[in-house]
Amino acid sequence: MAKKFAELKARMTPESLADAEQILQQHLKEMPLHELRKAQQLSQASLAKALNINQAAVSKMERRTDMYISTLRDYIRAMGGELEIIATFPDGQVKIDNFAC
Amino acid sequence: MAKKFAELKARMTPESLADAEQILQQHLKEMPLHELRKAQQLSQASLAKALNINQAAVSKMERRTDMYISTLRDYIRAMGGELEIIATFPDGQVKIDNFAC
Structure with a gap:
């Protein structure tokens, strides 16, 4: 297919x-970050360990409505994913690669 | 089609x-942000005006390798686009909606 x-x-x-x-x-x-984490069957504790921060910091991160792109990338990578930043325009989409690292 | x-x-x-x-x-x-801006046929000056900041601040923003998601969203919206945050996993993709506003 x-x-x-x-x-x-x-x-x-x-x-x-x-x-x-x-x-x-x-x-x-x-979905919001905490739902994504649950969908990946990960606990705040295991994510905290992967990020080398404490569980309270993970909990706080999941409630934020704004954060640095690098912080979000670290969180998503700790779940085994990759962050992509897309700009959508009426005539198409572009991937922003300023922040790739 | x-x-x-x-x-x-x-x-x-x-x-x-x-x-x-x-x-x-x-x-x-x-592409990086400055190329996207040029592709949209916008100058730093016009974007600065839309963002209510000065041209030097736009120039500085375009050279950053990290920034707040809200800052990036403002920049993309000033060009007429919408920011989307995607997490890509081996089994699929998810749009993160913590930062939608």
Whole structure:
């Protein structure tokens, strides 16, 4: 199925691809950090250990509505994921790579 | 074409959809903030005006390798875009909504 999709994709115009991206983006699950952690079957304690901070700090982090990108990246990496920063415009999407490291 | 893709998508399994997402993600253009600004045909001066800061502050912001998510969101919104925070795992992607506002 993945191959068939790749073949279809190769025949798509850039505009159609942009549409497809937006359709997929809209279907991504949205959740806050603590739900993501639970979905990965991780406890605050195990994440705290991976981040070398205490559990209270993890709890506090999960309640924040703003933080440094590097802090968020560390948290997501500790769960085994990778952070991606996307800017979505009416005509398409761009991945911001200032913060890649 | 967008409709046809939507029909195809409706017949895809969650696994195929995850594959498709990753294929598309890999094809997203990657660029740093200053290139994105130029691609949107905006000057540092016009962005500075939109953000109510001076041009030197925009220049400084574009050279940073870390910043608050809210700062990045403001910058992207000033260009007419929306920031999305995605966590990518081997089994799929999740949009983080702690910072939506």
